[in-house]
Amino acid sequence: MGMDLQALFSTDERPDPGEVLAGRGWNVRREPTNEITAGYGRALPGLGERFAELGCMITAFREK
Structure with missing residues (x-):
């Protein structure tokens, strides 16, 4: 492909976005993720399903 694919990904430690938002009043x-997709009657076949088992979705709201 003519590019360094590893340069596209960072291995640096990052803060948890849920913790950051909660710390700011959210x-x-x-x-x-697999529970959300199941709730919508959707499947993530193949590799998508495997990644869904590892991940989660974060929703955040802030009251006025």
């Missing part, structure tokens, strides 16, 4: 909800 109400945070974390849900497993």
Whole structure:
């Protein structure tokens, strides 16, 4: 492809976005990705399903 693919990814430690938002007054909800997709009647076939098992989605809201 003519590019260094590893340069596209950072291995640096990053703060957890849910913790950052909660620390700034946001109400945070974390849900497993596979549960969200199942709730919408959707499947993530193949590799997508495997990644969904490892990850989660964060929703956050802040009251006025």
